[in-house]
Amino acid sequence: MPVFDDAAKRKIHYQTRRGLLELDIVLKRFMTKEFDNLSDDELSIFVDILELPDQEFLALVNQKEEAKDSRFLPILEKIRRA
Template sequence: MPVFDEAAKRRIRYQTRRGLLELDIVLGRFMDKEFQNLSDEELAVFVDILELPDQEFLALVNQKEETTDARFLPLLEKIRGA
């Protein structure tokens, strides 16, 4: 399990800048409300989610598609709720 120091968290923050305005808005709210409270385990899953293409990520957030990765579900709920 990786441990995320402040430098790693800054890199993750940078990765949340996406090409879709809708995704930027949702992630901006999530980052403001929830990011600092995430555990290292949740951060590792978040990094995996951020590797998804923008369209797929947005579809998961908007519940237009379902993920096959059960690890994503709790974090997607947090993103949606922010």
């Protein structure tokens, strides 16, 4: 399991800037409300989610598609709640 120091967290924060306005808005709220409370395990999963293409990521957040990886579900729920 990776350990996320401040530099790694800043990099993740930068990666939340996406090409879709809708996704940017949702992620900005999530980053403000939840990001600092994520464990290293959750951060690792969040990094995997950030690797998805924008359209697929947004479809998962909007529940138009189901996540193929069940590890994503708790993080996606936190994103939706934010």
